[in-house]
Structures are given as C-alpha cells and as structure tokens.
Amino acid sequence: MFALLPLPWLAWRFLPPAAPGVALHLPQQIALARASGGSARRGRVVVAMLAWLLVVCAAARPQQPAPPQALEHTGRALMLAVDTSGSMAIEDMRYGDRAVSRFAAVRAIAHRFIAQRSGDEVGLILFGSHAYLLTPMTFDIDAVAKQMTGTEIGLAGRETAIGDAIVLAVKHLEALPVRARVLVLLTDGVNTAGNVTPQAAAELARAAGVRIYTIGVGSDAQAVDAFGMQFQMQDSQLDVQALTRIADETGGRFFRAADVGQLAAAYDAIDALEPLASGASLLRPNRELYPWPLALALLLACSLLPWRALRPGRLARA
Numbered sequence: 001m002f003a004l005l006p007l008p009w010l011a012w013r014f015l016p017p018a019a020p021g022v023a024l025h026l027p028q029q030i031a032l033a034r035a036s037g038g039s040a041r042r043g044r045v046v047v048a049m050l051a052w053l054l055v056v057c058a059a060a061r062p063q064q065p066a067p068p069q070a071l072e073h074t075g076r077a078l079m080l081a082v083d084t085s086g087s088m089a090i091e092d093m094r095y096g097d098r099a100v101s102r103f104a105a106v107r108a109i110a111h112r113f114i115a116q117r118s119g120d121e122v123g124l125i126l127f128g129s130h131a132y133l134l135t136p137m138t139f140d141i142d143a144v145a146k147q148m149t150g151t152e153i154g155l156a157g158r159e160t161a162i163g164d165a166i167v168l169a170v171k172h173l174e175a176l177p178v179r180a181r182v183l184v185l186l187t188d189g190v191n192t193a194g195n196v197t198p199q200a201a202a203e204l205a206r207a208a209g210v211r212i213y214t215i216g217v218g219s220d221a222q223a224v225d226a227f228g229m230q231f232q233m234q235d236s237q238l239d240v241q242a243l244t245r246i247a248d249e250t251g252g253r254f255f256r257a258a259d260v261g262q263l264a265a266a267y268d269a270i271d272a273l274e275p276l277a278s279g280a281s282l283l284r285p286n287r288e289l290y291p292w293p294l295a296l297a298l299l300l301a302c303s304l305l306p307w308r309a310l311r312p313g314r315l316a317r318a
Helices: 007-014 038-059 102-115 141-149 162-173 198-208 240-250 260-271 291-303 312-317
Strands: 063-065 069-073 077-083 093-095 098-100 121-127 131-138 181-187 211-217 221-226 229-234 254-257 279-283 286-288
Touching (some): 007 038, 038 291, 077 102, 077 131, 093 102, 093 260, 098 102, 121 162, 162 181, 181 240, 198 240, 211 240, 211 260, 254 260
Parallel strands (some): 077 121, 077 181
Antiparallel strands (some): 063 286, 069 279, 093 098
C-alpha cells in the first residue's frame, strides 16, 4: 500500500499538462487566493504531501490488537430447522392465558432455547415450499436469536418440504466433528413439497452421522365451530410415524408438542444432551485505527481550500 506514496509525483512528472484553454467555467468570476511568495507555495505543497501520506496510511488499515478473549465452547453444534408453512398459523396453542398460533409458540420457545446455547455453534434453517439457510453455524447466539425473532409464516413458502430441510442441514453439518452434528426439526404437518423424501433424507443424515430430533407441533384436536356449537376434531395433518422414523433411524428422538408446556419440555430434553468435552479458544479482536489518519487528512485537505477568496465580500468585488 505504501508503494502508492510517489503516485502524485509520478502523475506530475509524467502526465502531459492540460491543453491551453481547457478550464472549468464558473457562473461568476472567483478570485482565488494567490500565494504571496515562494515560501507560502512550498508550505501548501508540504501540507498536500502530508495529507496524501495520511490517506495512504488510512488505506493500509492500521490496527491495534486488543487483549485476547477466551471463548468457551462445548464442541456441540445444533442446527434448527423450523417449519414456516401456512398451517403454522393455526391458533391451537396456549401461551400463558391466551391462544397463540403454532408458529408464535415455536418462535417464543425457540428464542429462549437459542439464548441458552452459550458455547454451542447454532444455525437456523427455515423451510416451507423450499428450505433456506437463514443463519450459518455460528457461536454468535444473539444473532441467531434475533433472526429467529424476525421470521414470519410463509417466508419460505406455504407448503412443507421436510426432506429438503434435512438435506440442507446435513450439507452444513457434515464438515463438523461427527459427535457434534445435531439437527432439531420442528414441523406440524406432512411432507408436501421438495425434491427429496423424508425417508431418503433420513438415510443421508444417518450416513453423515447427523442425529435428528424431531418435534411435532400442534394440538391433538382442533376446535371447530358449527351451528353455534364447538366440536373437537382429530388433527390428522401431523405425520407422527414419519417423524418418529426419522428420529429413530438417525439416533435421535421424537417429541410430541401439543401445547407450549410440552414444547418447552422437548427443548429441555434436547438441552440435556451430553455435551462433548468443553474447551476454549482465544478470540483476538482488533481495533481499527484508520479513522484517525483519514480524519486528519480531510482536515489538511480542507485547509488547502481558498476560504478567504470564497467570502461573500470577495465574490462581490470580483
């Protein structure tokens, strides 16, 4: 970067001078400040050189190493795959003393679950008609929790691509140590979209050493109003057998979450997974120092402007 220091001199030395008559025409004549002598001209050149030196220093991005910070970690990696299909809008879950949608309950409990994952790598996948990686694996659990809070129903489509979500999670977990690969999959329905069946995706996950914990969300029965009366109808949308088979085949476990209490209990059970031997790594943040030379260079550049000649009185006399 410092090889650019002689650039202004090279431009002055080798570039051809401007053609006679080529000038910038202003609406009115401005009398620019004239140097009173050779010493003033040399002073302006020195200031310009110093400003250029500071610009080059800022471009080099000087940094000051901060004291190292210990980052504790468990060696465990958790990928959350959350269903955002249209059926997640059904309000059959109780949160406190009010009825909320399935997705609102999942979002609230998942936010708390993520916030307690200090030391784990956490990632977030949303799936509906398609599966998308919203947050890659990271130790920054606050960022993942904020992403979870900002998700909405239908963000990934209105259908349910369970198989695609599993395949996407395996893709991002297989580079990690085998014992650290865990997928928590939350859904309230059956696989209705995607290019891969849940069974084929589960076989792929088992081959990659990914344990899948599945959580079936939604009340066992839904209240239906008819002729002024309420009837309880069995919820047949959730494919319990498929979710149980996925969990069993990959060494995980299936949880049924018919209410918020069961959903929280499922998260607590997953939280009780035996962590790997804990360890720590050193994080060495750097403090950027380039704003200081850059600000000083701008001040020096401003001092070269003909401020006295630009006064209203000078302009009127010109």
